[in-house]
Amino acid sequence: xxxxxxxxxxxxxxxxxKVFLFKIGxxxxxxxxxxVGLVYVSQFEEFNISDIxxxxxxxxxxxxxxxxxxxxxxxxxxxxxxxxxxxxxPRTDIExxxxxxxxxxxxxxxxxxxLQSISVTMDERKPFALWCDKEVIDEESCYFLDEDGFIxxxxxSFSGNVYFRYFSILSSDEHVGxxxxxxxxxxEMTFFLLSLSDIGLTxxxxxxxxxxxxxxxxxxxxxxxxxxxxxxxFVFDSIQSVFDSDEFNEEDLFNLDYADFxxxxxxxxxxx
Numbered sequence: 350x351x352x353x354x355x356x357x358x359x360x361x362x363x364x365x366x367k368v369f370l371f372k373i374g375x376x377x378x379x380x381x382x383x384x385v386g387l388v389y390v391s392q393f394e395e396f397n398i399s400d401i402x403x404x405x406x407x408x409x410x411x412x413x414x415x416x417x418x419x420x421x422x423x424x425x426x427x428x429x430x431x432x433x434x435x436x437x438x439p440r441t442d443i444e445x446x447x448x449x450x451x452x453x454x455x456x457x458x459x460x461x462x463x464l465q466s467i468s469v470t471m472d473e474r475k476p477f478a479l480w481c482d483k484e485v486i487d488e489e490s491c492y493f494l495d496e497d498g499f500i501x502x503x504x505x506s507f508s509g510n511v512y513f514r515y516f517s518i519l520s521s522d523e524h525v526g527x528x529x530x531x532x533x534x535x536x537e538m539t540f541f542l543l544s545l546s547d548i549g550l551t552x553x554x555x556x557x558x559x560x561x562x563x564x565x566x567x568x569x570x571x572x573x574x575x576x577x578x579x580x581x582x583f584v585f586d587s588i589q590s591v592f593d594s595d596e597f598n599e600e601d602l603f604n605l606d607y608a609d610f611x612x613x614x615x616x617x618x619x620x621x
Contacts, residue, residue: 500528
């Protein structure tokens with residue numbers, strides 16, 4: 350039987366192994382020390398948020414906004430790092446929470462001011478028109494729309510035509526936070542309605558009669574019918590050609606019951 354000789358590692362190999370293990374141990378120790386140091390430093394008051402400024406709010410209470418921010422920066426990450434640390438605070442989460450809580454906020458930005466301060470700057474949605482639920486026939490069924498057709502808050506009761514009114518039915522029971530029309534479609538409708546004033550008409554409300562037709566109410570008392578899928582430029586040109594014609598005078602406008610523009614070049618009238 351041949352016995353194999355077992356060679357002991359040379360002194361050089363043993364030395365290299367010790368150096369390697371020492372480096373590994375030193376690296377692990379450095380990482381642990383750095384981590385502990387970061388945890389320790391993150392607790393310093395000099396690096397933690399103690400002041401929150403709010404700007405741009407007119408309808409939303411500053412106290413309410415600060416309350417949400419303070420709640421979001423309370424506590425710790427991993428039970429170690431304070432969420433109020435100026436380098437660690439959850440800015441994106443705070444912005445998302447405020448936008449979800451207050452639909453009246455259109456845009457919001459949270460920025461660093463100094464090592465202990467942040468600023469919350471917002472752009473609030475402004476009332477542009479009213480959306481009213483056709484299924485609830487009273488003044489309490491109306492909500493504010495902004496210029497993009499977004500429903501952002503309940504509206505108080507208004508007498509007269511302070512705001513233009515849109516009447517329709519939405520599929521969602523929760524109206525606030527819904528888009529009444531797609532933004533581009535709503536802006537095109539707004540331009541169409543404003544253009545009517547150039548030919549002496551004053552629209553005050555638009556009613557979605559069904560899935561196909563609109564019924565526009567005029568301040569003068571009459572109504573104008575047109576299709577939801579009709580080109581608004583074509584509808585405007587048709588309305589202008591009729592109401593600007595010599596055959597149609599101001600007295601006719603106030604005696605108008607309705608004018609129907611849903612049938613191409615044929616226009617049907619009814620007077621009171």
